[in-house]
Amino acid sequence: MHIGVIGAGSAAAAATYVLDETRPEATITVLEKSGGVCGRAATRRRGSITYDYGANYLKDEEERVADLVTEQLSAEGLVSIGEPIYVFDEEGTISEGRDNEGKKWTYRDGLTSVAKRLFGATDATVHRRTRVEGIRRDEGVGTWTLSDTDGEEWGPFDVLLANPPAPQTAALLREAAWDDPLRAELADALSAVEYRRIWTAILGYEFELSTPYYALVNPGKDHGIGWIAREECKPGHVPDGESVLIVQANHDWSVQHLEGSPEFVTDELAGLTAAVIDDERLADPAWVDHQRWRYALPETGVSSGVVDSAAAQDLYLLGDWVAGEGRLHAALGNGLDTGERIAHEQ
Numbered sequence: 001m002h003i004g005v006i007g008a009g010s011a012a013a014a015a016t017y018v019l020d021e022t023r024p025e026a027t028i029t030v031l032e033k034s035g036g037v038c039g040r041a042a043t044r045r046r047g048s049i050t051y052d053y054g055a056n057y058l059k060d061e062e063e064r065v066a067d068l069v070t071e072q073l074s075a076e077g078l079v080s081i082g083e084p085i086y087v088f089d090e091e092g093t094i095s096e097g098r099d100n101e102g103k104k105w106t107y108r109d110g111l112t113s114v115a116k117r118l119f120g121a122t123d124a125t126v127h128r129r130t131r132v133e134g135i136r137r138d139e140g141v142g143t144w145t146l147s148d149t150d151g152e153e154w155g156p157f158d159v160l161l162a163n164p165p166a167p168q169t170a171a172l173l174r175e176a177a178w179d180d181p182l183r184a185e186l187a188d189a190l191s192a193v194e195y196r197r198i199w200t201a202i203l204g205y206e207f208e209l210s211t212p213y214y215a216l217v218n219p220g221k222d223h224g225i226g227w228i229a230r231e232e233c234k235p236g237h238v239p240d241g242e243s244v245l246i247v248q249a250n251h252d253w254s255v256q257h258l259e260g261s262p263e264f265v266t267d268e269l270a271g272l273t274a275a276v277i278d279d280e281r282l283a284d285p286a287w288v289d290h291q292r293w294r295y296a297l298p299e300t301g302v303s304s305g306v307v308d309s310a311a312a313q314d315l316y317l318l319g320d321w322v323a324g325e326g327r328l329h330a331a332l333g334n335g336l337d338t339g340e341r342i343a344h345e346q
Contacts, residue, residue, distance in 0.1 A: 001026040001346060004146055004155055005124075006132050006172070007163030008032035009039030010328060011318040011335035013118035014068070015161060018339025020122035023346070028124035029154060031146065033131035036112060037119060039163070039319075040296065041328050043110025044289065046204070050237045051244050052111045053202055053291050055328045056215070056229050057081060060103040064336060065329045069105065073117045077108040079235040083214035090222040092276040097219075104214075108236035111328070135160075137178035142314065159314045159346055161338070165295035166193035166302065166321045182309055189306045193321050197254040198226070198296035201269040202289035203282070205243040208232065216276065218250065224272050226250035245282070247273050254292075262290045297326030316342060 001023060005012050008030050016028055036042065042054035060066040069078060081104040087097035107113035119126055132154075134147035143156035162169045170190035173183055215229035227248040232238035247269045249257070257265055266288040274282035301324030302317070310317050316338050320326050323334040 001159065002155070002157045003028045003159045003161065003342075004144060004157035005030040005161040005163065006146070006169075007039065008037040008115065008119070008126055008128070009163045009319060009331065010041050010115050011320070011322075011331040011338065012161060012163040013037065013115035014332045014335025015316075015318055015339035015342070016122050016124045017118040018336055019342060020124060022339070022343035028122065029157070030119070030124055030126040031130045031132050031148065031154060032126060032128050035128050037126065037128075038112040038115035039331075040293065041111040041114065041331075042291070043112040044202075045110075046287070046289070048239050049204070049231075049242070049244060050108070050110050051202055051231045051246065052106055052234075053200055053246060053289070054293070055111055056227075056246060057104040057106050058111065058114065058328045058332075060105065060329075061327075062329050062333045065332045066103075068332065068336070069114060073114075073121065077113065077236075078105055079108055080105055081214050081233050083212070083230075083233050085215045085217055086213040088216050088218055088223065088276055089220060092223065094216060094276070097217075106234050106237075110237075114328075114332070132172065135172055135176040135178065137176065137180070137313075139179065144314070159316065159342060161316045161318060161342075163319050165195065165319070166190040166298065167195065167295060169317065180313070182313065186306060186310055189302055190317075192300070193302060194299040195295045196251045196297040196299055196326070197258060198251065198293045199249040199254040199257060199260075199265050199269070200291045200293060201247045201249075201266040202291075203245045203247060203266070203270055203273065203285040204287040204289075205245075205282070206241070206286045207243060207281070208241050209243045209277075209279070211277070221250050221252075223276075224249060224253040225269065225276060228273055228276065245273060258292070258294075262292075266290050298324070299326075300324070311341070311345070314346075
């Protein structure tokens with residue numbers, strides 16, 4: 001059996017891990033448009049500094065996901081964040097909150113390690129910087145063929161997994177060479193999945209903050225900032241005497257400034273951060289980085305009927321948007337589910 005996978009996100013990594021174990025005879029080919037893996041669970045490095053600029057951590061809410069990262073995969077380098085999460089309101093007033101958070105995990109090398117370890121435990125071939133732009137369905141033999149932006153074809157595949165965010169998967173399906181009414185129905189359903197837009201600023205400082213919390217969250221979504229996290233609370237990420245803040249604007253602010261320049265956005269978010277934490281030094285970071293997430297977090301999901309209809313054609317949709325929850329543990333759990341389903345049905 002030949003299996004093709006579009007996207008090397010965390011769900012795809014988990015599904016690949018399951019399939020490698022349950023269907024060892026299968027050949028698995030993963031095509032990833034970027035230079036990394038794990039999708040929006042993303043990590044960058046700057047000298048001796050490591051920072052997670054997408055998903056901030058992995059929660060232990062799902063027992064099988066917790067078992068995956070602590071028992072099945074090597075737990076070496078897996079670290080937890082001990083400090084709590086506080087809340088702030090529309091005026092920027094901070095108060096204690098978020099009790100019973102459970103464990104908050106990352107790796108010394110960053111969250112991308114979870115996908116790297118999952119793929120690394122398999123015989124799958126991952127082709128990075130390979131952007132899929134075409135899908136073709138050969139109904140006569142029931143296989144899938146992919147084409148990339150360099151004109152190369154991949155396949156044929158007996159089974160196809162699609163891991164990109166719903167709007168991107170929908171765009172591929174709309175243009176697919178697939179003569180079946182289901183193609184348009186799937187594209188319409190996936191296009192209806194709503195996403196939160198998020199501008200993220202990474203702010204670096206040559207001094208160390210002293211606060212009782214790891215992060216601040218604005219649960220009312222009524223402030224320009226939705227989240228501020230101290231990366232130095234993650235063991236191994238930031239050298240002593242320095243601070244790195246991951247600042248995520250809320251959806252409305254991000255939409256309003258979606259096409260703003262990175263310089264403007266990071267400057268504005270640094271100023272808002274200084275006001276919330278009440279430390280004017282934070283308005284002038286020593287260095288900055290940024291990321292504009294057009295598809296940051298799914299606000300809605302797709303029905304199981306849509307997923308089942310696609311699976312009946314050997315097309316498996318997977319990701320946090322299929323799980324219906326924009327969280328890393330949900331994406332990994334959905335990947336495990338999908339891998340087990342394919343192993344059972346194929």
